[in-house]
Amino acid sequence: MRILLLRPESDDPSPIDQALGARLSGRVSAGIVATEDVFQRDDSGDLARKLALWQDQISAVIGATNVPESTHLGELAAKSNLLCFVANNNTIVWQGRRQLFHIGLPTSQTTAAVAALIAKTNRRRILLLHDRTEFQSRVASTMEIALKSRGMDTRVEPASTEESVPFAGGWKPDLIYVIFSSEPRALRITQTVRNTALDIPLLFGRSLLRESFLTSLGNQPGECWFVDMFHRNGSQTPAQRKFFQAMAASGVTLPTANHAFGWDGMAHCVAALNAARGDPSCAIDYLESGVTLEGASGACVFSRDNHNGRFEPGPHTITRWHRQKLEDV
Numbered sequence: 001m002r003i004l005l006l007r008p009e010s011d012d013p014s015p016i017d018q019a020l021g022a023r024l025s026g027r028v029s030a031g032i033v034a035t036e037d038v039f040q041r042d043d044s045g046d047l048a049r050k051l052a053l054w055q056d057q058i059s060a061v062i063g064a065t066n067v068p069e070s071t072h073l074g075e076l077a078a079k080s081n082l083l084c085f086v087a088n089n090n091t092i093v094w095q096g097r098r099q100l101f102h103i104g105l106p107t108s109q110t111t112a113a114v115a116a117l118i119a120k121t122n123r124r125r126i127l128l129l130h131d132r133t134e135f136q137s138r139v140a141s142t143m144e145i146a147l148k149s150r151g152m153d154t155r156v157e158p159a160s161t162e163e164s165v166p167f168a169g170g171w172k173p174d175l176i177y178v179i180f181s182s183e184p185r186a187l188r189i190t191q192t193v194r195n196t197a198l199d200i201p202l203l204f205g206r207s208l209l210r211e212s213f214l215t216s217l218g219n220q221p222g223e224c225w226f227v228d229m230f231h232r233n234g235s236q237t238p239a240q241r242k243f244f245q246a247m248a249a250s251g252v253t254l255p256t257a258n259h260a261f262g263w264d265g266m267a268h269c270v271a272a273l274n275a276a277r278g279d280p281s282c283a284i285d286y287l288e289s290g291v292t293l294e295g296a297s298g299a300c301v302f303s304r305d306n307h308n309g310r311f312e313p314g315p316h317t318i319t320r321w322h323r324q325k326l327e328d329v
Contacts, residue, residue: 001278002033003269004054006073007064008041013210014258018064018087021255021262024246029270044072055080059278060269062086064262067093074100083280085269087261094307098284101307103264103300105229105314107142113313114227115146118203121318121329123174126152129159129189130179139205140179159189177203183213190217190224198222203318206257214254214321225329228319229257229297232326237315243296254326257297264295 003026007019019036026034035054040046047069051061060083063073070086070093077084078097086093089104118126126147130140140156147154155171159180176193180186186208193202201223204213209226217224230240243263247255269283271293276282287293287302293309300309318329 001031001060001273002035002058003266003273004051004058004061005034005036005064005266006047006050006061007036007038008066008069009038010041012041013212014207015064015066017210017256017258018262018265020250020252021243021247021259021264022062022064022266023262024250025263025266026270028246029266031274032270034266042066042068044069047072048076051076051080055082059083059273059280060085060283062262062265062269070102071095081280083269083272083283085265087258087265089308091308097307098288098304099280101268101287101302101309103261103268103295103297103309105297105316106308106310107139109310109313110227110316111139111143111146113316114143114318115150115152116313117316117318117329118147118175119150119152121175123201124152125171125173125175126154127173127176128154128156128179129176129193130156131182131185132158133181136179136181143177143179172197173200175201175203179205181205181207183208183216186213187216194222201225203227209254209319210256210258211254217321224321226319226321228317228326229260229315230255230319231317231328232319233328237294239294240296240315255296260296264293264297264300267295268293268300 005022007015037050039050063070063086067088067090070088074084074097077099084100086102087104088102089106093102094100128140130136144154144156178189203225206227272283272287275286288304293300298314302309319326320329
């Protein structure tokens with residue numbers, strides 16, 4: 001059985017990490033041949049052309065793709081009756097297509113889990129600084145609701161890299177959550193905050209927990225925390241240990257969430273095809289049967305009504321970057 005891995009031609013670390021995770025997962029899967037191809041970023045026509053070149057030779061496709069690309073890939077997979085896995089948690093990706101499964105951790109579940117973890121640190125005044133994009137504004141709004149539901153004094157500010165951080169009326173936060181996905185913008189916000197307050201921990205989203213961002217932080221003073229899905233000094237599940245061992249064997253010292261989503265997308269796809277003896281339609285029936293699929297990014301239980309498969313908050317942790325090492329908060 002052959003599975004196609006498609007990713008955009010880009011230096012964006014997210015699809016690169018996803019593709020690597022999927023590639024390594026495919027290598028340890030018996031009876032599977034994983035083939036990789038690239039298309040021009042944000043070019044739906046090129047994506048369609050590349051898939052068309054392979055569709056008579058494959059049973060499934062894995063997309064290391066963004067939301068619009070994943071949505072289009074799902075449409076193409078449905079027309080060709082190919083099993084398709086992507087990572088994106090955005091609900092507009094699925095659109096009810098039986099061939100498409102998306103395994104990202106939904107924003108509502110992530111924010112609920114992060115709010116519970118923050119509560120355990122006894123921080124009560126939280127400032128949310130968010131990028132002015134639609135997605136990050138929505139994350140900040142959902143995070144605000146989750147924090148306030150736990151009785152925390154929470155304030156939300158759209159942030160600019162050119163502005164100072166406002167502490168209005170003498171109010172000073174115990175924690176600042178920097179809700180940015182862009183690495184350069186997050187670094188500029190970090191410097192802006194540190195010009196005002198050195199003693200307040202900064203919390204970053206899991207999309208920034210990658211080697212390039214940590215290197216850019218350098219010896220940045222102050223506490224830097226990250227939303228994470230792994231315990232970096234132990235307490236890993238068997239699925240996570242297998243994943244970490246494969247990453248380490250390939251020279252990856254800092255496995256990321258994107259590595260895990262790529263790894264799990266391939267692993268779940270392989271499990272379904274093996275159970276269905278290579279028939280994509282039967283593989284879909286298998287996935288929708290309620291079987292529990294354990295992965296590095298947590299468990300998925302799909303159904304006909306839910307192709308995201310996430311019913312619990314998932315493996316969320318908060319990790320601290322301290323003295324050039326990661327450790328649990």
